[in-house]
Amino acid sequence: MTHPQRAAFPAARETGEPLYQTPSGARFTDRDVLERQYDIRSSVPDFDALAATFDQLTTQARADLPSVLGVHYGPSVDERLDIFPGRRGGPVIVFVHGGYWSSLAAEDFSFVAAGLTESGATAVVTNYGLCPTVTIDEIVRQHRAAIAWTYRNIGRYGADPHRMAVVGHSAGGHGIAMLLLTRWAENYGLPVNVIKGACAISGLFDLRPLPYTSQQEHLRLTADAVLRNSPILTPPLESPPLLVTYGLDQTDEFIRQSSDFASAWGAAGLACVAWPRPGVNHFDELLALGAADSDLTLRVVALTEGSDPS
Numbered sequence: 001m002t003h004p005q006r007a008a009f010p011a012a013r014e015t016g017e018p019l020y021q022t023p024s025g026a027r028f029t030d031r032d033v034l035e036r037q038y039d040i041r042s043s044v045p046d047f048d049a050l051a052a053t054f055d056q057l058t059t060q061a062r063a064d065l066p067s068v069l070g071v072h073y074g075p076s077v078d079e080r081l082d083i084f085p086g087r088r089g090g091p092v093i094v095f096v097h098g099g100y101w102s103s104l105a106a107e108d109f110s111f112v113a114a115g116l117t118e119s120g121a122t123a124v125v126t127n128y129g130l131c132p133t134v135t136i137d138e139i140v141r142q143h144r145a146a147i148a149w150t151y152r153n154i155g156r157y158g159a160d161p162h163r164m165a166v167v168g169h170s171a172g173g174h175g176i177a178m179l180l181l182t183r184w185a186e187n188y189g190l191p192v193n194v195i196k197g198a199c200a201i202s203g204l205f206d207l208r209p210l211p212y213t214s215q216q217e218h219l220r221l222t223a224d225a226v227l228r229n230s231p232i233l234t235p236p237l238e239s240p241p242l243l244v245t246y247g248l249d250q251t252d253e254f255i256r257q258s259s260d261f262a263s264a265w266g267a268a269g270l271a272c273v274a275w276p277r278p279g280v281n282h283f284d285e286l287l288a289l290g291a292a293d294s295d296l297t298l299r300v301v302a303l304t305e306g307s308d309p310s
């Protein structure tokens with residue numbers, strides 16, 4: 001059965017046009033090809049073993065690390081976050097999880113706090129509503145609300161709100177890009193530089209291919225929502241330093257999403273560094289945040305000072 005929202009995205013055989021054409025000119029005319037490119041779970045042969053590792057590390061982190069769990073930053077049940085305090089007076093790093101906007105929760109990613117807190121940073125792992133119960137527009141609003149809450153309240157937990165960086169993975173990487181498009185002073189009464197630096201890990205920045213994949217059953221994207229939520233199309237006039245990193249052991253389209261996004265940001269004159277990481281895939285690339293001495297953790301912590309992400 002065809003999802004009703006797909007009416008806005010006719011098949012190539014009906015129009016004579018490709019389903020999607022990348023900025024570099026690659027044309028997709030077959031839904032099955034796009035499906036394989038965006039079925040990231042199937043692209044990782046040892047996914048179940050990795051998921052078990054994530055579960056084990058998260059259980060250990062929640063048992064071992066000082067924490068304040070389930071703090072609400074908004075009125076809905078899903079608008080909550082977990083705080084893992086670091087060194088008093090140290091910076092704060094907000095982590096946004098992935099899951100194609102339709103699965104997983106903050107409590108599945110507590111392990112990322114281990115390396116960050118050992119480095120002295122307070123880690124804030126955010127939760128948000130999921131599609132199809134809410135829309136991607138609403139998820140983006142919740143990301144912004146979480147940042148506003150953190151800036152106004154994290155001082156009570158010992159961190160310095162004036163040294164805040166944000167990091168997100170996969171759909172969370174999309175959230176990071178959308179945070180950088182936010183008019184903080186105009187819409188939230190916050191400093192325009194409330195975010196000092198950002199890191200997007202294997203994010204989704206161009207939503208135009210997604211309505212032709214099975215993800216549409218959950219996302220229910222309309223044409224205008226796709227354009228509104230594709231940050232690759234609308235770089236801001238100003239942005240804090242941005243690190244775009246991605247494992248090379250994943251599908252060509254996930255690699256392209258990050259490389260094209262970094263190129264678009266750079267072409268707009270914004271401070272952005274692309275960092276492809278060989279030998280890691282879409283999931284195990286996150287494990288580095290669990291170690292204080294990993295290159296990823298060191299670069300993310302440096303972003304709290306507004307440092308060049310290179």
